[in-house]
Amino acid sequence: MTTPVLELRNVNKSFGPIDVLHDISLKVHAGEVLCLLGDNGAGKSTLIKTLAGVHKQTSGQILMDGEELMFERPKDAADRGISTVHQFGGTFPLMSIGRSFFVGVEPVIKWGPFSFFDRKTANETAVKAVREFGITRIDDGDRLIGGLSGGERQALAIARAVHFGARVLILDEPTAALGVKEAAHVLRIVFEARKRGLAIIFITHQVMHAMTVGDHFAVLIRGALAADFRKGEKTREEITDLMAGGEAMAELESEIESYAQSDSETSSAAQ
Amino acid sequence: MTSQSSATESSRSLPALGRMIRRPEMGSFVGMLAVFLFFWVAAGGLFVSSAGFSSWLNIAAEIGIVALPIGLLMIAGELDLSIGAIIPASSLTLATISGYFGMPEAVGILAALGMGLLVGFINGWLVLRTGLPSLIVTIGMMFVVMGLTLGFSVMLTGSTSATIEPSELSQMLLGQFVGGMFQVTIFWWLGAIVVFFYILHVSRIGNWIFALGGDRIAARNAGIPTEKLTISLFMMSSFAAAFVGISQAMVYQSAQVAGGQAFIFNSIMCVVIGGVLLTGGFGSVVGVVFGTITFAMVNQGIYFTDFDPNLGSIIIGALLLLAVIMNDSFRKMALNYTTKKNS
Ligand SMILES: Nc1ncnc2c1ncn2[C@@H]1O[C@H](COP(=O)(O)OP(=O)(O)O)[C@@H](O)[C@H]1O
Ligand SMILES: [Mg+2]
Numbered sequence: 001m002t003t004p005v006l007e008l009r010n011v012n013k014s015f016g017p018i019d020v021l022h023d024i025s026l027k028v029h030a031g032e033v034l035c036l037l038g039d040n041g042a043g044k045s046t047l048i049k050t051l052a053g054v055h056k057q058t059s060g061q062i063l064m065d066g067e068e069l070m071f072e073r074p075k076d077a078a079d080r081g082i083s084t085v086h087q088f089g090g091t092f093p094l095m096s097i098g099r100s101f102f103v104g105v106e107p108v109i110k111w112g113p114f115s116f117f118d119r120k121t122a123n124e125t126a127v128k129a130v131r132e133f134g135i136t137r138i139d140d141g142d143r144l145i146g147g148l149s150g151g152e153r154q155a156l157a158i159a160r161a162v163h164f165g166a167r168v169l170i171l172d173e174p175t176a177a178l179g180v181k182e183a184a185h186v187l188r189i190v191f192e193a194r195k196r197g198l199a200i201i202f203i204t205h206q207v208m209h210a211m212t213v214g215d216h217f218a219v220l221i222r223g224a225l226a227a228d229f230r231k232g233e234k235t236r237e238e239i240t241d242l243m244a245g246g247e248a249m250a251e252l253e254s255e256i257e258s259y260a261q262s263d264s265e266t267s268s269a270a271q
Numbered sequence: 272m273t274s275q276s277s278a279t280e281s282s283r284s285l286p287a288l289g290r291m292i293r294r295p296e297m298g299s300f301v302g303m304l305a306v307f308l309f310f311w312v313a314a315g316g317l318f319v320s321s322a323g324f325s326s327w328l329n330i331a332a333e334i335g336i337v338a339l340p341i342g343l344l345m346i347a348g349e350l351d352l353s354i355g356a357i358i359p360a361s362s363l364t365l366a367t368i369s370g371y372f373g374m375p376e377a378v379g380i381l382a383a384l385g386m387g388l389l390v391g392f393i394n395g396w397l398v399l400r401t402g403l404p405s406l407i408v409t410i411g412m413m414f415v416v417m418g419l420t421l422g423f424s425v426m427l428t429g430s431t432s433a434t435i436e437p438s439e440l441s442q443m444l445l446g447q448f449v450g451g452m453f454q455v456t457i458f459w460w461l462g463a464i465v466v467f468f469y470i471l472h473v474s475r476i477g478n479w480i481f482a483l484g485g486d487r488i489a490a491r492n493a494g495i496p497t498e499k500l501t502i503s504l505f506m507m508s509s510f511a512a513a514f515v516g517i518s519q520a521m522v523y524q525s526a527q528v529a530g531g532q533a534f535i536f537n538s539i540m541c542v543v544i545g546g547v548l549l550t551g552g553f554g555s556v557v558g559v560v561f562g563t564i565t566f567a568m569v570n571q572g573i574y575f576t577d578f579d580p581n582l583g584s585i586i587i588g589a590l591l592l593l594a595v596i597m598n599d600s601f602r603k604m605a606l607n608y609t610t611k612k613n614s
Contacts, residue, residue, distance in 0.1 A: 094548070116473050
């Protein structure tokens with residue numbers, strides 16, 4: 001098998017006396033979507049922050065292309081092509097699409113000692129990049145980020161990461177705040193990024209979304225890897241149960257089913 | 272698919288109006304126009320005579336030179352109240368060195384500007400090191416500079432004021448009244464407008480300032496030298512304040528320990544009336560210029576009317592509140608207008 005783009009070997013992370021991650025070993029390959037599942041507080045955000053250089057692991061190794069990495073700051077991870085897109089997409093709601101797309105790497109036109117922010121190039125590049133991901137509604141680079149829908153913002157952030165050569169794309173609950181249609185849009189964009197050969201870590205606690213795009217699944221429970229399996233190896237119910245940490249969910253579901261049944265009985269009786 | 276292409280059509284054919292409404296200076300332009308018309312009607316022809324224009328332009332120029340860098344600072348999410356102490360400190364530095372001690376003017380001017388840059392550097396450095404809000408840090412700095420100014424002045428000259436007789440060149444460049452009524456400071460202000468417009472809207476540094484005010488951590492992660500930028504912005508505002516101090520010393524040919532405090536709130540008001548968001552991340556140089564003109568017109572226009580001059584303060588207060596409310600709704604419009612039309 002090929003070398004994984006990103007690999008974690010026995011990674012532990014504690015904040016002082018609090019152990020948050022225990023002995024996590026994971027691999028992500030190019031063109032593959034790894035779904036990271038887990039309840040609130042399971043340690044998903046801590047795990048990806050460690051990958052993004054925000055936290056340093058307490059012990060264990062992070063390898064990229066088989067080579068060990070040590071990140072001192074988020075910039076180091078970004079320079080290696082590890083790009084994180086947060087739940088709400090862009091972080092600069094009051095900046096235009098073109099300007100925020102190029103924050104820190106602005107295109108300029110030089111004229112003697114002066115340099116001019118090249119707004120035209122910035123806008124055109126940003127709009128083109130996001131349109132390539134199928135978001136044709138965005139056609140004006142002067143629009144403000146805050147005026148875009150949640151899905152459009154995610155799309156823009158993903159398009160930006162891809163444009164700047166990201167090899168690993170970390171998506172932290174990209175669909176959590178979105179409606180059904182918008183979420184479908186984002187999932188399509190995840191597919192598109194995968195097709196381009198990126199390694200994607202997709203964090204969610206919506207099992208349906210995970211099953212739609214995932215090639216490979218990892219379930220975190222209280223900081224430990226509770227399961228690691230590939231597409232088709234488990235059913236939706238099994239995954240839901242795993243996330244809930246056992247039988248609780250199955251019980252709840254059967255309860256809900258019986259409610260639903262009695263509900264439909266009463267409504268058909270009313271008719 | 273059809274809905275997508277029609278959405279594209281509609282946003283293409285959006286009138287120029289939509290574009291204009293999105294501009295951060297739109298609200299301040301409307302406010303400026305309203306104030307101008309109000310005083311034109313209330314005060315009559317005198318307000319639009321050259322005497323009328325010069326009275327508010329002179330005020331606008333002095334505040335404007337400080338308001339511009341304060342605007343940039345506020346867009347970057349910071350405040351600087353120490354300018355209120357830097358202005359008299361700079362005047363007095365110049366008047367003491369070149370007036371009282373009779374040293375060359377260039378020495379006094381360089382010392383005053385250097386003092387300004389140093390205070391700005393310390394402001395920025397303290398804000399970064401302590402992580403305290405710049406409001407607190409610069410209030411502290413204001414008192415420190417005030418105390419030092421008084422202390423040094425009494426120690427060196429035995430007085431709380433000093434006089435200076437500007438040379439012909441300084442008189443022409445800094446203290447002259449063009450046409451007998453327009454302070455030459457107006458031209459320095461125009462120059463400053465060009466410089467700050469370039470920084471904020473033309474150069475890439477402007478993008479860094481907006482990003483810094485939008486999200487400091489994300490800006491740093493994007494590779495922006497946020498610390499250098501923060502310190503530079505504080506140095507710009509204190510440098511501008513020192514410049515105004517020098518120009519005041521040249522105009523009035525004297526300097527006092529007190530004075531300058533009015534600049535603190537006035538400059539912030541110009542900036543806010545000019546559409547800069549109090550929380551940072553949004554604003555424009557043109558807006559700040561409109562805000563400054565509006566402020567100066569109210570400040571001076573009231574004397575051209577029969578109204579009680581105290582009414583001026585009430586108008587300014589009302590304008591400020593109105594500006595904040597308007598800025599908010601303009602910002603909402605700016606954020607929403609396309610999506611609203613599309614969906
Ligand atoms: N900086 C920190 N210091 C101490 N504890 C933390 C810190 N960050 C996260 N934790 C703890 O680690 C656990 C996992 O949190 P998190 O990674 O945010 O979970 P998730 O994203 O899966 O909801 C939580 O119990 C949280 O309180
Ligand atoms: Mg989380």
